[in-house]
Amino acid sequence: DAEETATPQDRVFAPPRVRRMAREEGIDLSSLEGSGPGGRITAADVQAAASGGPVGGAQAQQPAETAAESGATTGDSSETGGAAVETEGRTEAESGIESE
């Protein structure tokens, strides 16, 4: 199990809380376009995908300190809301597919 490897194609850059949220929502992080620096996936991205709606509402929950993360636009991430997949079992979200 420790042998799980990531490749540039399937490595997702997202903090633990975001990976947990994705598992809770059953969202495949690899289907998301990250709005953080360099494409890092943020909580707002997952919330937006989960609600299938625009990202703006979720962004409002970010405190000022993380403006860098939430400030960027998340463009087409709402389109991926429907691409959510169930993540039970061996293939989980956090070892999913890179967003780029």
Place this chain on the structure above:
Amino acid sequence: MVVGDVTTGTDVLIIGAGPAGYVAAIRAGQLDLDVTLVEKEAYGGTCLNHGCIPSKALITATDIAHDARNAEAMGIHADPAIDLAGMVDWKDGVVDQLTSGVEKLCKANQVNLLEGTATFTDEHTARVSHSGEGQGSETLEFEHAVVATGSRPIEIPNFEFGDEPVLNSRQALALDSVPDSLVVVGAGYIGMELASVFAKLGTDVTVIEMLDSILPGYDDDLKRPVKQRANDLGIEFEFGYTASEWHERADGEGITVAADPVEETAADGGSAEAIEDETGESLELDAEKVLVAVGREPVSDTLDLEAAGVETDDRGFIETDSRARTNVDHVFAVGDVAGEPMLAHKGSAEGQVAAEVIAGEPAAIDYQAMPAVVFTDPEIATVGMTESEAEENGFDTVVGQFPFRASGRALTTGESDGFVKVVAEEEDGYVLGASIVGPEASELIAELGLAIELGATLEDVASTVHAHPTLSESVMEAAENALGHAIHTLNR
């Protein structure tokens, strides 16, 4: 919990109270599950009783004496005397404090503690047999089981741990007098940690290793300062040999350990190659004791896993998914018995995940930032990918490095061997891995583990202000070096 020849039920049966099992139990208790934790020997398992804690206690204590003895350049003149029996007493006190703490924490979290040896009887029942006072056995029905039975040291032919001069790590950590001389078989992390402790206690130490270098699996640049320090401590190495047998010496003054050269074909398929002995001749090493530290194997053969339908791989490890689940849906396995890396914190992390998954939470374990530490002198710590692993995984990488000899804080401690190395993805600078050899490597690696988990970039690490003067500045400087603008080292 009723003890006797009766059947009781529990939501979660956890077998083994090491750092994997007791953490699973505490977390399960916090999640309001009805938990029973069965332990046959001692709360805290190998780690607290015979592993991490006792070894680190002796390493730190011998270092206090060693550092003072070797601080003449600093104007300190000391000739400390070490009373090993006293040191071992102190160490035992530390262990007692921690293991009784574990017991208390379990109880405070409503974990039912049960002393005894558990074996599966079918998919939903286990028998727990008690030896000693409360002799007898009882049957436990469970909804979920977590196997956390750990590992044990591997024996090699002709070296039986029961025989007096042959020691495993557990026995070595309990010695109460310093052997004059010691042969250590195996230059893995346990062998190297203990070799250093005994060398600092004044023992003549010789290490026999099958492969051609210490610490198989670690990069050469990380090993170099450790090997150098070991040489400085007077530790002798015999690479490319395997210990074949031992016998009492005729003069009654100790033992002789015989070792054979490894034939090239017999060498482990690992990256380091075995050296063929030119002459092909055997070695004979005189010593007072011999410590065998050639690795550990899972404890999966003594609990009738078949009765529960749980499968192991060919080395005996129980295979699990990232939810810590075995091939049987309601049975989980965590810690050493569930595979490499056999490290306490890996087991604890798996234990938490198992408990959370049983409670219905969407937990999963992710091995992308699993640290590993070797408490040699100096320490080695790694997390995430090495440069070559990153490249094998298809990343274009950029690497930054900072030598401790350029660190003001390192110089003020008199300990400035080693370096911090950071590996990142080239385009966006995501930190992928790090390795450190040098002072406080074990503590410094934490920041880089967090960096990897957070998806931090080199710039994030480099632009975080680090307090001066600290060793942690070296982490920042390594990140700056990868970006081409370190301040305290040249950027080439």
Place this chain on the structure above:
Amino acid sequence: MVVGDVTTGTDVLIIGAGPAGYVAAIRAGQLDLDVTLVEKEAYGGTCLNHGCIPSKALITATDIAHDARNAEAMGIHADPAIDLAGMVDWKDGVVDQLTSGVEKLCKANQVNLLEGTATFTDEHTARVSHSGEGQGSETLEFEHAVVATGSRPIEIPNFEFGDEPVLNSRQALALDSVPDSLVVVGAGYIGMELASVFAKLGTDVTVIEMLDSILPGYDDDLKRPVKQRANDLGIEFEFGYTASEWHERADGEGITVAADPVEETAADGGSAEAIEDETGESLELDAEKVLVAVGREPVSDTLDLEAAGVETDDRGFIETDSRARTNVDHVFAVGDVAGEPMLAHKGSAEGQVAAEVIAGEPAAIDYQAMPAVVFTDPEIATVGMTESEAEENGFDTVVGQFPFRASGRALTTGESDGFVKVVAEEEDGYVLGASIVGPEASELIAELGLAIELGATLEDVASTVHAHPTLSESVMEAAENALGHAIHTLNR
């Protein structure tokens, strides 16, 4: 660089080669700016020559002896002898290595080094006068200037640093024999660090402090273990007194320091209140020397700032914006001269920003995660907001704590006083601040600085695997405690 009574030009003139100035210079060099760094005394400034580095060298070295002397419980019996002259030699060697390193790094980054004292002559020129060999002066025309002239110890009436038994921190760090007794005036971090060093060297130390506790500005719970340890070391405290004068004793055996009780109205407006002496009587303390460590003041009065039009506040600090810019657009100020916190890494961070802004980059300095460390025994380290600061800023907070006595690693080092405390925003768990008192606090704080900078949450820190057994696990456990599910401490 031509030296003589001529005018030369430079893009960037940097005045002062302390950690603020030399870092600005190196960074500016890396950014291909034409830089001239003027230093009147020694590369590395206060920090490398008379501050951070020498103090930490003596702290660490005396600790090596002290730890060995006090390790009987671990079975170690030692009676180290300390030769202070030897220790100071070693310390000087460390300083030389670092300062010559700074010089080399400057040159390698194409920084023009100029020895001399700079004063402004107008908005775009400065005079640099050389004493000693290359006596004379020259005029420098600059596009941009960076003022990095640092700070100096504050003198109090009747205690002149020139007088033999009166010491400032610099002089105290250069003593080559151990005073029998020492009065320390001021229980700030410099006073407390040095009081501990001398107490460990065997000096009878008495600390006089105007306020009612040590380390003004730090929370009481952080100070408590430090105060306790100081008491254990035999350090005496006289709170609520100010030193009024000193005189040689009639018997010629040393000096007497007189101190007056602070009147309540005279007390500093800070949080800690001065104690009114019941009797209102003065104290007389006999000692061999007296160390005055009552604070530091900016060096802004000796370089004709007015000629350049640069303004200071009423304490003499140059006011700057987050780009390190003064009221004059092309003049920057960094480090101690630019205000609190007067810490080396703050100066270095500002220095980098100044260089980058001059090079046209969008850099800015952010003080939200500026760490501070006190290298007392045990160490204190803080970063970000305290609980009360967070509340004053309108945050609903949640706090998590982990005591080192529950840390396996701490117990194995014999040093388990203190704790890690994490302050977070309640709703989403964003980490806002942290404070640590205990072993390696200075190193452990780094991870929490990164957490704050990256906007990490408690969950992020708690679910990052930390190596076992390490002190850094305590950071993770404090975060877990804030979330209500720490493993190794009770969650209430």
